[in-house]
Amino acid sequence: MPTATQQQQEQEQQEQQKATLVLEDGSSFPGYVFGAHVSFAGEVVFQTGMVGYPEALTDPSYCGQVLVLTYPLVGNYGVPDVSAVDQLGLSRWLESSKIWAGGLVVGEVCNEPSHWSSMSTLHQWLLSEGVPGIHGIDTRSLTKKIREHGSLLGKIVVEGQEDPTFSDPNKVNLVDRVSIKEPRVFNPDGDVRIMAVDCGLKYNQVRCLVKRGAMVTLVPWNHILDPSQYDGLFLSNGPGDPQMCKQTVEQLRSVLASSTKPVFGICLGHQLLSVAAGCSTYKMKYGNRGHNQPCVHEGTGRCFITSQNHGFAVDAASIPPEWAPLFTNKNDNSNEGIVHRTLPFFRFGASLRLWG
Structure with a gap:
């Protein structure tokens, strides 16, 4: 588990690094990056579950997508031991061997998780897998836009990083x-x-x-x-x-x-x-x-x-x-x-x- 000092340093670092979620219709949602400080482009989709972010992020069905979690606080129970396996040799806590979602969007990310199984923060896990997250986003407004307009391509653009072009993952196998x-x-x-x-x-x-x-x-x-x-x-x-x-x-x-x-x-x-x-x-x-x-x-x-x-x-x-x-x-x-x-x-x- 990270110490209180490490958690504070993580939070300060995230607050200093700006990022923006940009949609193909021209709208944008400014926020702050956590996880990996890299940009990513894909299809923006939302998920309405209140819990289960470790399982969702490792669900291969989210491959090529920017996942928006509608629950306002994410990361509060941390991330379990990702190296633990069961009797079949499969990951004990996750749904696959890696994070498949290309990016994560949340309203507020928690840097002080509290759970018996927590081994790291959500920020640390995303960072270790090279996946960007963005927090401080009005996910309610974003979800309403997707519901009214329909699926949208989008990209997480980290300040100071190269701006990727929009990419539709559904056009490839x-x-x-x-x-x-x-x-x-x-x-x-x-x-x-x-x-x-x-x-x-x-x-x-x-x-x-x-x-x-x-x-x-x-x-x-x-x-x-x-x-x-x-x-x-x-x-x-x-x-x-x-x-x-x-x-x-x-x-x-x-x-x-x-x-x-x-x-x-x-x-x-x-x-x-x-x-x-x-x-x-x-x-x-x-x-x-x-x-x-x-x-x-x-x-x-x-x-x-x-x-x-x-x-x-x-x-x-x-x-x-x-x-x-x-x-x-x-x-x-x-x-x-x-x-x-x-x-x-x-x-x-x-x-x-x-x-x-």
């Missing part, structure tokens, strides 16, 4: 950037063989599958999918536009045409499987990101509070006749899952606490 490069097996003595396609997977998904007795073979996003090698296929979450993952979609079309083994997709995995089934997708106005998204189950009318992080969605009007809607977001009526009417193929656009 972000999944290729975040996915593992070689297969990896967890719990090799498991009773059921699950092949998990890593499109930007979060570690807790592996833990929950293993907890239920499965052998999990984690494979890259463009891995050849052979139904003889698994009992069930899982498609993970991930960043960006599902239309960029053409190799995955082609593999899934082959699977759907040749096998009736269970297939389950979540978030981006839901979108990829839907595209393979014949659905179309679209970019949402500002996406659904947070821990409090209400979704209604089509069969029972029951409403679930879900965790979500996606900027693209499946067009409900494009769902083929052999498929049916499974969940609908009640904030914007976007589709959050579809299910095959006769075969064991289904997917969620959200996490229904299945992984927690």
